[in-house]
Amino acid sequence: MTSLTPEKLTEFFDGLRSVEKQFVEDQQKKLGTFFREYCSAYENQKEWWRRTASRFNVFEAARIDRAEIRHSAMLGYLLDPAAQHDQGTLFLESFLKKCLGIDPAEIVGLESTRVALEYSVSVANGMREDNDRGRRMDIVIFLPDGRIIGIENKVDAAEGDGQISDYQRWLEKRSHQNGMKPLLVFLTPDGRSPKGHDPDSVKVLPLLYRRLGMWLQELISSDLPDRMRHVLGMYADICLKVRGDV
Numbered sequence: 001m002t003s004l005t006p007e008k009l010t011e012f013f014d015g016l017r018s019v020e021k022q023f024v025e026d027q028q029k030k031l032g033t034f035f036r037e038y039c040s041a042y043e044n045q046k047e048w049w050r051r052t053a054s055r056f057n058v059f060e061a062a063r064i065d066r067a068e069i070r071h072s073a074m075l076g077y078l079l080d081p082a083a084q085h086d087q088g089t090l091f092l093e094s095f096l097k098k099c100l101g102i103d104p105a106e107i108v109g110l111e112s113t114r115v116a117l118e119y120s121v122s123v124a125n126g127m128r129e130d131n132d133r134g135r136r137m138d139i140v141i142f143l144p145d146g147r148i149i150g151i152e153n154k155v156d157a158a159e160g161d162g163q164i165s166d167y168q169r170w171l172e173k174r175s176h177q178n179g180m181k182p183l184l185v186f187l188t189p190d191g192r193s194p195k196g197h198d199p200d201s202v203k204v205l206p207l208l209y210r211r212l213g214m215w216l217q218e219l220i221s222s223d224l225p226d227r228m229r230h231v232l233g234m235y236a237d238i239c240l241k242v243r244g245d246v
Contacts, residue, residue: 057234057237057238058231058234059234059235059238060234060238064238065238065241065242066155066156066242067155068138068153068154068155068156068157069118071153071155072117072118072138072139072151072153073117074235075139075151075153075187075212076115076116076117076138076139078091078095079091079092079095079113079115079139079141080092080113080115081110081111081112081113083115085228087224087228088111089104089110089111089113090219090222091219092104092110092113092141093110094215094218094219095215098215098218099207099211099212099215100149100183100185100205106145107143107144107145107147108144108145109144110143110144112144113141113142113143113144114141114142115139115140115141115142116139116140116142117138117139118136118137118138119136119137119139119140119150120135120136121135121136121137121166121167121170122135122170135163135166135167135170137150137151137152137167137170138151138152138153139151139153145180146179146180147180147181147182147183148171148174148175148180148182148183149182149183149184149185150167150171150182150183150184150185151184151185151187152164152167152184152185152186152187152194153187153188154186154187154188155188155189155209155242158195159194159195159196161196162196163196164184164186164194164195164196164197164204165196165197165198165201167184167202168184168197168198168201168202168204169198169201171183171184171202172201172202175202181203182202183202183203183205184202184203184204184205185204185205185207186204186205186206186207187207187209187212188206188207188208188209189208189209189242189243190208190243191206191207191208191209191210191211192206193206194206209239209240209242210239210240210242212239213236213237213238213239213240213242214236214240216232216233216235216236216239217233217236217240219232220232220233220236
């Protein structure tokens, strides 16, 4: 067995320190190279952002990305055939088909559809009807075949006590008057089902904000004016980014 003399121990630790020093120097060089490349790539990225303005979003700048009322106004505007987007029933037809599973070809006179925002809904309260609870449905679509589609939009707020069931009752009563089957759409960031809805009443269809964004992206590829494609692209990006739960 070889004895460990003081000289050999000194030689061993000197070699170990040499290896350690070389290792540290190599890692420092690699880190230096990495950070130089990273800084260069980041500068290139910033220049690309500057030239393309790809991160600019007028909806985000105006801080309406989580504003329920503004989202409802935007969606209602697009779905209204009489609105000044001047695309007629293009958005409405696509929304009915792609998001709600309704065939617009079966609806005669779709251009006469009426879209209302913050629609006052009277609900049964004892022996009478009133609006004491302040019920206002975010969007109500009155189709020309007599069908009514309500859209309740929730981003950060929770639904009120009995709110959804009240909307269901109102839609059910209106459907009894015209014999058409109504629908209540529940639009949220996570596509959840509403609390307190009546499973035996009007159907409630959960709709995810991300699905709304994907629908808008599909529209952008259609034959739309450049001005509109740019704006819808920004709004689609916002819808795709909406996240969270109450």
